[in-house]
Amino acid sequence: xxxxxxxxxxxxxxxxxxxxxxxxVANHLPPDREIILHTENxxxxxxxxxxxxxxxxxxxxxxxxxxxxxxxxxxxxxADSFAMMRGGxxxxxxxxxxxxxxxxxxxxxxxGARDAIPAVGGAMDLAIGAKSVYVIMEHQTxxxxxxIVERCTYPVTGLACxxxxxxxxxxxxxxxxxxxxxxxxxGLAFTELQRLSGVPMRDAMAAGPAE
Amino acid sequence: xxxxxxxxxxxxxxxxxxxxxxxxVANHLPPDREIILHTENxxxxxxxxxxxxxxxxxxxxxxxxxxxxxxxxxxxxxADSFAMMRGGxxxxxxxxxxxxxxxxxxxxxxxGARDAIPAVGGAMDLAIGAKSVYVIMEHQTxxxxxxIVERCTYPVTGLACxxxxxxxxxxxxxxxxxxxxxxxxxGLAFTELQRLSGVPMRDAMAAGPAE
Amino acid sequence: xxxxxxxCAADAVxxxxxxxxxxxxxxxxxxxxxxxxxxLIARGARELTIVNNNAGNGDTGVAALLKAxxxxxxxxxxxxxxxxxxxxxxxxxxxxxxxxxxxxxxAERIRATGAGIGAFYTRTGYGTLLAEGKETRMIDGRHYVLxxxxxxxxxxIKARYGDRWGNLxxxxxxxxFGPLMAAAARCAIAQVHExxxxxxxxxxxxxxxxxxxxxxxxxxxxxxxxxxAPPVESxx
Amino acid sequence: xxxxxxxCAADAVxxxxxxxxxxxxxxxxxxxxxxxxxxLIARGARELTIVNNNAGNGDTGVAALLKAxxxxxxxxxxxxxxxxxxxxxxxxxxxxxxxxxxxxxxAERIRATGAGIGAFYTRTGYGTLLAEGKETRMIDGRHYVLxxxxxxxxxxIKARYGDRWGNLxxxxxxxxFGPLMAAAARCAIAQVHExxxxxxxxxxxxxxxxxxxxxxxxxxxxxxxxxxAPPVESxx
Numbered sequence: 001x002x003x004x005x006x007x008x009x010x011x012x013x014x015x016x017x018x019x020x021x022x023x024x025v026a027n028h029l030p031p032d033r034e035i036i037l038h039t040e041n042x043x044x045x046x047x048x049x050x051x052x053x054x055x056x057x058x059x060x061x062x063x064x065x066x067x068x069x070x071x072x073x074x075x076x077x078x079a080d081s082f083a084m085m086r087g088g089x090x091x092x093x094x095x096x097x098x099x100x101x102x103x104x105x106x107x108x109x110x111x112g113a114r115d116a117i118p119a120v121g122g123a124m125d126l127a128i129g130a131k132s133v134y135v136i137m138e139h140q141t142x143x144x145x146x147x148i149v150e151r152c153t154y155p156v157t158g159l160a161c162x163x164x165x166x167x168x169x170x171x172x173x174x175x176x177x178x179x180x181x182x183x184x185x186x187g188l189a190f191t192e193l194q195r196l197s198g199v200p201m202r203d204a205m206a207a208g209p210a211e
Numbered sequence: 212x213x214x215x216x217x218x219x220x221x222x223x224x225x226x227x228x229x230x231x232x233x234x235x236v237a238n239h240l241p242p243d244r245e246i247i248l249h250t251e252n253x254x255x256x257x258x259x260x261x262x263x264x265x266x267x268x269x270x271x272x273x274x275x276x277x278x279x280x281x282x283x284x285x286x287x288x289x290a291d292s293f294a295m296m297r298g299g300x301x302x303x304x305x306x307x308x309x310x311x312x313x314x315x316x317x318x319x320x321x322x323g324a325r326d327a328i329p330a331v332g333g334a335m336d337l338a339i340g341a342k343s344v345y346v347i348m349e350h351q352t353x354x355x356x357x358x359i360v361e362r363c364t365y366p367v368t369g370l371a372c373x374x375x376x377x378x379x380x381x382x383x384x385x386x387x388x389x390x391x392x393x394x395x396x397x398g399l400a401f402t403e404l405q406r407l408s409g410v411p412m413r414d415a416m417a418a419g420p421a422e
Numbered sequence: 423x424x425x426x427x428x429x430c431a432a433d434a435v436x437x438x439x440x441x442x443x444x445x446x447x448x449x450x451x452x453x454x455x456x457x458x459x460x461x462l463i464a465r466g467a468r469e470l471t472i473v474n475n476n477a478g479n480g481d482t483g484v485a486a487l488l489k490a491x492x493x494x495x496x497x498x499x500x501x502x503x504x505x506x507x508x509x510x511x512x513x514x515x516x517x518x519x520x521x522x523x524x525x526x527x528x529a530e531r532i533r534a535t536g537a538g539i540g541a542f543y544t545r546t547g548y549g550t551l552l553a554e555g556k557e558t559r560m561i562d563g564r565h566y567v568l569x570x571x572x573x574x575x576x577x578x579i580k581a582r583y584g585d586r587w588g589n590l591x592x593x594x595x596x597x598x599f600g601p602l603m604a605a606a607a608r609c610a611i612a613q614v615h616e617x618x619x620x621x622x623x624x625x626x627x628x629x630x631x632x633x634x635x636x637x638x639x640x641x642x643x644x645x646x647x648x649x650x651a652p653p654v655e656s657x658x
Numbered sequence: 659x660x661x662x663x664x665x666c667a668a669d670a671v672x673x674x675x676x677x678x679x680x681x682x683x684x685x686x687x688x689x690x691x692x693x694x695x696x697x698l699i700a701r702g703a704r705e706l707t708i709v710n711n712n713a714g715n716g717d718t719g720v721a722a723l724l725k726a727x728x729x730x731x732x733x734x735x736x737x738x739x740x741x742x743x744x745x746x747x748x749x750x751x752x753x754x755x756x757x758x759x760x761x762x763x764x765a766e767r768i769r770a771t772g773a774g775i776g777a778f779y780t781r782t783g784y785g786t787l788l789a790e791g792k793e794t795r796m797i798d799g800r801h802y803v804l805x806x807x808x809x810x811x812x813x814x815i816k817a818r819y820g821d822r823w824g825n826l827x828x829x830x831x832x833x834x835f836g837p838l839m840a841a842a843a844r845c846a847i848a849q850v851h852e853x854x855x856x857x858x859x860x861x862x863x864x865x866x867x868x869x870x871x872x873x874x875x876x877x878x879x880x881x882x883x884x885x886x887a888p889p890v891e892s893x894x
Contacts (some may be wrong), residue, residue, distance in 0.1 A: 012424045014633050034424045036587070036633070040761065042831045044631045045587075057688060058832040063687040064739075071621025072587045074628035075830055077837040077865070078711075079537070079686075079769040082723040086782060087605060087635050112785070117749055118758055119738035120788065125762035128781040129538060130855035158577030159785040159801075223660045225869050245660045246824070247869070252449045252527065253595045255867045268452060269596040273658035275450040275503075282857025283823045285864035286594055287628070288601040289449075290476075290533040290773070292788075297546060297774030298841060300869050321551070328513055330502035330521055332551065336526035339545040340774060370549040370565075530773070537766070540779035540795070540802040559776070561806075566776040570797075591862070626827070627863040 001136050001166050004183070005094055008134075008164075009035055013091040014084075016040065016126055019063040021136050022094035036072075038090060040122040042081045045073030062122065085122065085129040093130035095123060097137040097165075099152045102199050104162040104174040106135060107154035116139040120157075127158030139167035139196060145200030148172070148179065169193055172201060180204045212345050212377050214239040215394070219345075219375075220246055222244055224302040225295075227251065227337055230274040232347050233305035245284075249301060251333040253292050256284030273333065275389060296333065296340040304341035308348040308376075310363045313410050315373040315385040317346060318365035331368075338369030350378035350407060357409030359383070359390065380404055383412060391415045426588045427638050429598030429616055431461035434611045434637045438467045438576050442458075445473040445532065445572075445603040447579035450503075453596035454483045455580040455613045457641045462578065463487055469494045473532070473572055475525065475599060477501035477509035485654060495519035497572060501529050524552060527569050529602060535571040536605025536634070544569055573646045581630070584614035585621075588635030597629065604634040609649055611637040662824045663853055663874050667697035670847045670873045674703045674812050676728075681709040681768065681808075682720060683815035686739075689707035691849045692719045693818040693877045698814065701722055703732045709768070709808055711761065711835060713737035715747035724748060731755035733808060735764050760788060764806050765838060771807035772841025772870070813837055813843030817866070820850035821857075824871030831843045833865065840870040849877040858861040 002021070006028035009015055016038045017025050026048065029035050034103060039061040047068035055066035062195040069075075084090060099107040106127055110118045121152055137147055148165065165172040171183035179201040184193055190203045195204055215230070220226055227249045228236050237259065240246050248257040250272040255409035257272060258279035266277035273276075295301060310318040317338055321329045338344055348358055359376065376383040381404055382394035390412040395404055399412045423478040429507040434473040435458060438444065444462070448454030472492050477498050478485030485495060496518060501509050517533060522533070524546045535544060543566035547553040557568040579600040582593040590612055592600055604610040612630075617640045664670040671694060674680065679697070684690030692874040699722060706729050714721030714732050721744040723729060732754060737745050750752040759767070760782045770778060779802035783789040791802040815836040818829040826848055828836055848866075853876045 022616060033798035036424070039831070041688070042834050043625075044633055045625070056830065058830040060686065060688050060831055064688075069625055069830070072585060072589060072623075072632070073625040074589055075625050075828075075833055076633040077833050078761070078835050080631075082765050083533075083537035083605060084599070084631070084633055085763050086730070086766075086780065087536045088538060089536075089605070105844050115750065116741075117738040117746055119736040120758060120760050121736040122761040124760040124782045124786060124788070130760075155787045156785060173650075247660070249869070250595070252452070253598050255869055261646055267594065269594040271450065271452050271595055275452075277424060280594070283821060283825060283859075283868070284861040285825055285859075285867040286592075286861050287867060288597050289525070289599050290602050291867075293529045294769075294773035294841060295867075295869055296844070297526050297530075298772045299774060300772075300841070305840055326514065328502040328506075328510055330500040331524050332500040333525040335546045335552070336523040337424035337551060339548070340526075361565065366551045367549060530775070534778075538781060539766070540781065540797040540800070542778040543772075545774065545775035545776065560774040564776070594862075624863070626830075627860070 001168060003064050005134055005136055005166050006030065009092060013034065014038055016090050016093040017086065017131065018093065018095040018123065018126065018201060020096050022096055023063060025094050027028065038084060040081050040085060042076050042078060043069060043073060045070045082125055084123045088129060088131060090130040092132040092134060093126040094134045094136055095126060097135040097147065098154045099149050100135050100146050100150050100162050100165050102179055104160045105152050106157045106162050107152040108157050110155045112155050123157050127161040132163045133161050134164045134166060135162050136166045139169040146196065149198045169196065178202060212379060215382060216345055216347055216377050217241065220303060222246070225249055225300065227296065227301050227304040227341065229304065229306040229334065229337065232305055234274060236305050239270060249295060251292050251296060253287050253289060254280060254284060256281045265361060293336055296336045297301050299342060301341040303343045303345060304337040305345045305347055307318050308346040308358065309365045310358050310360050311346050311373050311376050312360050313390060315371045316363050317368045317373050318363040319368050321366045323366050327330050334368050338372040343374045344372050345375045345377060347377045348374050350380040357407065380407065389413065424609060425586045426636060427586050431457045431613065431639050431641065432464065434458065434639045435461045435465050438462055438465060440467050441469045442467060442575040443471040443473065444571065445574040445577040445607055447598065447600040447603050449475050449595065449598040450479055451483065453580050453598050453600055455578045456483045457485050458552060458578040458611060458613050463490050463492065468492050471495045473497045473498065473574060475499055475528065476503060477506055479503060479505045481508065488518065493518060495521065497521040499523055499525035507639065523554060529599065531569055531572045532599065532602040532606045535573050536602065539571065541568055541570045543567065548596055572606065574607040575609065576640055577603035577610040579603055579612050581612050581614045583616050583618050583623060584612055584638040585623055588621050588632030588638055590614065590630035590635060591623055591627060592629055601630045604630045609636045610634055613639045613641040613642045616640060662872060663822050665876050667693045667849065667877065668700065670694065670875045671697045671701050674698055674701060676703050677705045678703060678811040679707040679709065679809065681710040681810040681813040681843055681883055683834065683836040683839055685711050685831065685834040686715055687719065688818050689834050689836055690719045691814045694814040694847060694849050695719050695723055698728045699726050699728065704728050707731045707733065709733045709810060711735055712739060712766065715739060717744060722871045724754065729754060731757065733757040733759060735759055735761035758788060765835065767805055767808045768835065768838040768842045772811050772838065775807060777804055777806045779803065795873045808842065811845065813839035813846040815839055815846065815848050817848050817850045819859060820848055820853050820874040821855065821859055823856060824868030824874055825859050826850065826866035826871060827859055827863060828865055837866045845872045846870055847873040849875045851879045852876060
């Protein structure tokens, strides 16, 4: 999934990769493109993890893992960092997700379970701020329920904010006319994908021009 | 007047001196006190004018005159500079004035004349933002009218914002119980000062404890 | 590879269109991007709305743009200056619209655009002519006025150093509105004294991260130019 | 002469009182002022309200303050972490109040205090649990939520260099909330790796001008300390 997302990120793009699965996208960015990574704790031009022994506790990413800074990097405080997110300056962010709805609502910060300790971080800022919001998640829960839903049952992170969903089965655009499948893993039939999904989708490859 | 204001500024104070007459206060600051001057165009730790020939067009004060930067100075952009003013961080500002009212309303940016071109700059930000707002002005207009008034007839800069008035005749505190004269030029009788003023004032030196 | 550098000022402003809102950096002449303004005049765009702290000094820079009759409206805090004769004449002739904004509100309204703030409450201006007709609110016993962001199509700013990613470092009090306007405009164009190799700017000292800048043009500082002391400001 | 330097952390926090609201810098442990926090624990103030991005990592710093039962309420964006066991236990036991704030709102609400903004409209959080009960408004066709400043009596922050005027320069991503909290708190206290002579800091590179800082304490960085990689963050 991470590799598939990386292919869709343009040269020159400013990108924020969320904690967890999205972080892996960094390992797959095409070497012929210059893509500038933003981490909301105050660094633009984030580089890969340092060599063992070179970790600097003052140089970390949003997941609090040690990182490096590339030539051309800059440091800034949190208000400036979130201005980049909230002011619409990021071309793209990649977030994890519990659920995405047909309308593009995202749930990714809180299971809503009574004993859960909630934590939100910058997820809500990224959801409303980035020009394109990509969500990367398994197509189904471990119990076999679709994570793509008619309406989110978990507490939402943002409304109508998701542009594209990358799952282990397909790539799906959220459009004004509904969910459109633009790519599927090799060997998967659209009808099978539809059966595993909680909501109707259309097949961009099979369908004619959008209505 | 400028020298009299300078005497009232404490060691360690952060001070903004307005354009014009207030700028002269800098020449009278007591040498045994360290007072940090702020200029709203983006410098804290402003020093005196440079020697002739050393002017730098990128290093100016709010009046666009060349200045210097002292050791310990810092440069910042306008939002940060005005955060210092609007966020209540300046201990004191010294402004010129057309009129000050009994309630401490200040008029200093616009004569209200029909053909006047208005200009406000940072006056309204200083008026509401500094912990103490000192106004330095002639006691009367050239026509012999008091500039201390019951209500401002010129458009106001801020309401109830002035703490103290320095004129060529007296130093007057704006207090909840009205204007209180705390100093007068040598040889001036209070009754004469009162005659030259547009509103009743009380004599702090003559009066007993405040009611 | 990312390369935001442009060969010349004319190329950098070539798409500024009639009716555009253009933020122009500078406080008086400190930080004023004069060569970009000259290129904008040569470009010929008309009916512009200009956002600048002042309204031109002398006959160059913003004043030259006004003199060429390219400006429909100016949003600024301090138009009247000892050397603002170009603006003064246009204003008295009714040939330019003025939106006068307290300087701190000007800065904060520009910042709000870059930071995605929809509107904010400020004490500045409450009870004055400049807040007439604006919504007010009492918060914790104090009066505030609701102010909205100022949006712009382009920003023309000036810095000391830049690199191909658009990172900028300014010089002394010429910094003023540059960082705010860069973040606020849809397309920020910077003229810099020197373009340096990527990595030469200390990441701790970059003032405007490149994400806010689309175009960088090198315009060397006039070498050995006589530095004339600017005229003294009129009384505020 | 101005001298904001203090001899030791204990002196610098000696007047932090019971019930105070204390902002504490840091994102996880980067920028966390551990020695100031230890001094605050030794000082003994209780019933504190703490503002921090997280709610403690491991058993030191903010976690130690929580463990000592000095904190009534915490305002933060990301309490749940792999090593937040101190907070987790207190929270589940109902012994600490949590105000969860989206990280950008946390930063902007802290900035608002320092900048004198009475309240502001933000898109972040609209339609979510974290905006429940808050005023909303449609501006230019988009939904916004009204957010208010977070005020504080004290801020404890960490920087790399400081001087006797209180000017601060930070280090890498340890900068995070420091500049915002310094400007927001009535009394900002900074621990710095090194206090340098006035004038040694480049005025172009000072991040927090001294006007925002009341007290500076030198706490050298641990020399030759092994730099352990922090634990990996849980999925957001």
